[in-house]
Amino acid sequence: MSKFKTLMKKREFRTLFFLVGIFIIVGLINSDFLTIGTIQNSLKSSLLYIVLAVGLTVVLLTGNIDISVGGTLGLSAAVSGILLKNGGSIFVSIVVAILIGAIIGLINGLGVTKLKISSFIMTLGMLEITRVIQVIYTDGQWVENLPAGFKQLSQLNVLGFNLLLIIVMAGVIIVHLFLTRSRKGRYFSAIGDNVDGAILLGVPVQRYVTLAGLIFASQVGFISTTAGLGIEMTVIAAAVLGGVSLSGGVGTVLGATIGAVIMISINSALIYMKIPAFWNDAISGVLLITIVVTDAILSRRADKQTKKERLRARVLQEEVSINHAHAK
Amino acid sequence: MLMLSKIPKWNLGLIFVLMLEIIIFGLINPRFWNISILLNSFNDFIGIAIIGFFVTLVMITGGIDISGGSIIGLTSVVIGILSQLIGLNIWISVILAIVAAGLCGLLNGILIAYGRVQAMVVTLGGLLLYSGIAIVLVGVSGVSAYEGISGFPGSFSNLAYGTVFGIPSSIILFIVLFIIAYVLLHFTKYGRYIFLTGINQHASDYAGINTKKVIASTYVLSGLSAGIAGTMLTSYLGSARADFGSEYLMSILTVVVLGGTLITGGKGGIIGTALASIIVGFLQVGMQMGGVSTQYIGLATGLLLIISVALLSISSSAKENMKKLLRPKFMKEGNV
Structure with missing residues (x-):
C-alpha cells in the first residue's frame, strides 16, 4: 500500500493514469479504440514527438528552452531528403542530418552561454532563420519521391515490433538512466543557475532533434516546406503535460514520453469518438491549461504541508529540550 | 545637445538604425521615399505594433504573452460570425469581439497571477486554446476555413483604408494607442507599480502593492490590444479567418525585445517598442520594394532579434565588468 502511495506521488505516474483514463473512457464510447492495433498505431505516430520531447x-531541466526544434527538424529533414533523392546512401544522409542538428545546437548553446542571450529569444530567432534557410535550400518545393528503401525504414519489423519503436524506446531508457544514474546526467538538473553548463546541452539535444527529423522523413515519405511547422508548441506542451517544469530542475524523460503519447492519442481518440478534427487544438489547449494549473495547486499544497510538518517537528524538539532542562 | 542627452542611448541607436534604413532603402528604390506610400505601409504592421506596446507592459512585470497572435484570429472569426452569420450590427460585433479578446487576456492573467503558473506555459496553452476555439467556431458554423467570412460593409473597411484629416487612420490608431500605453507606463502610479513588480515582486508585495492585480491587468490589456489588432487586420484584409495573426508571434517578441525591454522584466519602455516596430515594419516593406523575396524577410527579422539581444546583454555585462574592476577586491570574495 505504501509502495502504491509513493508511486502515486510521482508526477509521471499521475500522467500515466491520465493516459490510461483517456483510453478507458474512449474505449467505453467506442470499443474499437481498445484494440492492440490502435494502441500500437498511436505509439507509432507519437514516435517523432517522443524523441523531440525527450x-x-x-x-x-537546465532551466532553458528550445523552440527551434521545428526549424532544425525541417532543415535537416530537407537536406537529408535531397541527398537521398540524388542517390546518396542512407547512412551518409543520416550522418549529415545529425551534423546539421549538432551545428545548430552548438550555435544555440554558444549564443545562450557566451553571448548570454535568453534561450527563448535565441531559439526563437534560430527557428525563423533555419526555416528561411530551408525554404531557400529547397526552393520552396516539396522534397518528394524518396527512395523506397528509406521509406521502408519505418515499416521494418523485428520480432513483430516496429524497428523504430524499439530504437526510440531504447533511446528513452538510455537517456533516462543517463539523467538519473550517472553523475554527468544529474548535472543537467543541477545546472539551474550554472550557465556554462548549458554549452554541454546544446549539442546532445540537437542530436535527438535530428534523429526525430529522420523519423519524420521516413514516416511521411515526403518533406514539405512547412515540415515541422508548429511542432515546437506541441512538443513543449507534451513535455509540460508529462510534468517537466519550464523553470528547470524538475521532470523526467519518462514523463515527457507519456506526455507525447497523450498529445497524439487525443487526435486518434477524437476520430474514434466521431468528433470533428477541428476540435483538436481547443481540446489540447484546455487539457494543457487544466493539467498545469491543477499540478501547480497540488504541488503548492504539498509544499505548505511539508513546511507545516517541519515547523511542528521543530516546535516538538524545542519542547523536548525544555522538558529535558526541567528534568535536570 | 541637452535634448539628446535626455534620450536613452538605446533609443538613440534605434533612431539611428531607422534613419539608416530609410536612406538605404530609398537609395535602392526611390519610391520608398514617397511619404504617402510609407504612411500607408503602416497597415502592414499596425497589429504587431499595437500588441507590442502592451506586451511590453507584460514583459516589464517579468512575464511573457505569446497568445496574442491567436487572439487576433479569434477576434477576426467572432466579428465575422456575429456580423455576417448572426446579423448583428457590425460595430456591436466589433465591440463584443474586443471584449472576448479581453476575456482571453483575463483568463491568462488570472491563471498566471493567482494560479501562480508560469506565464510561458499558460499563454502557450492559451495559444492552442484560443486558435482552437476560432477553428471550432469556423468548423461549427460551416464556413470554408480557406475562404473565410467576407462581405463586410464599406464603413468597416474604412477602418483600415479611411483617412482622418488626410492622415491614414491606421497611423491615428498607432499614435493613439502609443500615447495610451506611454502615459499608462511612464506617467501613472499604475505604470510605476508595473516596473516595481518586475524588479522585485516580493518587495513590492510587502510595500503594499497588489502585485497580483497589476500582473493580471497587464494580460487583460495585452488581450484587448490583440482584439483591436484583430479588428484592424479583418478590416484591412476584408475577410475573417481563424489563422490570421498566427505568424505574428515572432515579430511581436522581436519588436518588444529590440525596443530594449528586458525579457527578465523590470526594464523597458514604450518609445523603444514603437521605434522598433517601425524599424521592423519598414524593413519588411523596404525589402519587398527592393525586390527581395518575402521568404528572406524572416531571416532578417530573426537575425535582428538575436543581434539586438546580444548587443543588449553584452553592453550590460560590459558595464558590470567595469564596475567590478573599479570596486575594491573584497566584493569578489564575498560573492564566492
Whole structure:
C-alpha cells in the first residue's frame, strides 16, 4: 500500500493514469479504440514527438528552452531528403542530418552561454532563420519521391515490433538512466543557475532533434516546406503535460514520453469518438491549461504541508529540550 | 545637445538604425521615399505594433504573452460570425469581439497571477486554446476555413483604408494607442507599480502593492490590444479567418525585445517598442520594394532579434565588468 502511495506521488505516474483514463473512457464510447492495433498505431505516430520531447526535456531541466526544434527538424529533414533523392546512401544522409542538428545546437548553446542571450529569444530567432534557410535550400518545393528503401525504414519489423519503436524506446531508457544514474546526467538538473553548463546541452539535444527529423522523413515519405511547422508548441506542451517544469530542475524523460503519447492519442481518440478534427487544438489547449494549473495547486499544497510538518517537528524538539532542562 | 542627452542611448541607436534604413532603402528604390506610400505601409504592421506596446507592459512585470497572435484570429472569426452569420450590427460585433479578446487576456492573467503558473506555459496553452476555439467556431458554423467570412460593409473597411484629416487612420490608431500605453507606463502610479513588480515582486508585495492585480491587468490589456489588432487586420484584409495573426508571434517578441525591454522584466519602455516596430515594419516593406523575396524577410527579422539581444546583454555585462574592476577586491570574495 505504501509502495502504491509513493508511486502515486510521482508526477509521471499521475500522467500515466491520465493516459490510461483517456483510453478507458474512449474505449467505453467506442470499443474499437481498445484494440492492440490502435494502441500500437498511436505509439507509432507519437514516435517523432517522443524523441523531440525527450530532447527538449534535457534542455528544460537546465532551466532553458528550445523552440527551434521545428526549424532544425525541417532543415535537416530537407537536406537529408535531397541527398537521398540524388542517390546518396542512407547512412551518409543520416550522418549529415545529425551534423546539421549538432551545428545548430552548438550555435544555440554558444549564443545562450557566451553571448548570454535568453534561450527563448535565441531559439526563437534560430527557428525563423533555419526555416528561411530551408525554404531557400529547397526552393520552396516539396522534397518528394524518396527512395523506397528509406521509406521502408519505418515499416521494418523485428520480432513483430516496429524497428523504430524499439530504437526510440531504447533511446528513452538510455537517456533516462543517463539523467538519473550517472553523475554527468544529474548535472543537467543541477545546472539551474550554472550557465556554462548549458554549452554541454546544446549539442546532445540537437542530436535527438535530428534523429526525430529522420523519423519524420521516413514516416511521411515526403518533406514539405512547412515540415515541422508548429511542432515546437506541441512538443513543449507534451513535455509540460508529462510534468517537466519550464523553470528547470524538475521532470523526467519518462514523463515527457507519456506526455507525447497523450498529445497524439487525443487526435486518434477524437476520430474514434466521431468528433470533428477541428476540435483538436481547443481540446489540447484546455487539457494543457487544466493539467498545469491543477499540478501547480497540488504541488503548492504539498509544499505548505511539508513546511507545516517541519515547523511542528521543530516546535516538538524545542519542547523536548525544555522538558529535558526541567528534568535536570 | 541637452535634448539628446535626455534620450536613452538605446533609443538613440534605434533612431539611428531607422534613419539608416530609410536612406538605404530609398537609395535602392526611390519610391520608398514617397511619404504617402510609407504612411500607408503602416497597415502592414499596425497589429504587431499595437500588441507590442502592451506586451511590453507584460514583459516589464517579468512575464511573457505569446497568445496574442491567436487572439487576433479569434477576434477576426467572432466579428465575422456575429456580423455576417448572426446579423448583428457590425460595430456591436466589433465591440463584443474586443471584449472576448479581453476575456482571453483575463483568463491568462488570472491563471498566471493567482494560479501562480508560469506565464510561458499558460499563454502557450492559451495559444492552442484560443486558435482552437476560432477553428471550432469556423468548423461549427460551416464556413470554408480557406475562404473565410467576407462581405463586410464599406464603413468597416474604412477602418483600415479611411483617412482622418488626410492622415491614414491606421497611423491615428498607432499614435493613439502609443500615447495610451506611454502615459499608462511612464506617467501613472499604475505604470510605476508595473516596473516595481518586475524588479522585485516580493518587495513590492510587502510595500503594499497588489502585485497580483497589476500582473493580471497587464494580460487583460495585452488581450484587448490583440482584439483591436484583430479588428484592424479583418478590416484591412476584408475577410475573417481563424489563422490570421498566427505568424505574428515572432515579430511581436522581436519588436518588444529590440525596443530594449528586458525579457527578465523590470526594464523597458514604450518609445523603444514603437521605434522598433517601425524599424521592423519598414524593413519588411523596404525589402519587398527592393525586390527581395518575402521568404528572406524572416531571416532578417530573426537575425535582428538575436543581434539586438546580444548587443543588449553584452553592453550590460560590459558595464558590470567595469564596475567590478573599479570596486575594491573584497566584493569578489564575498560573492564566492
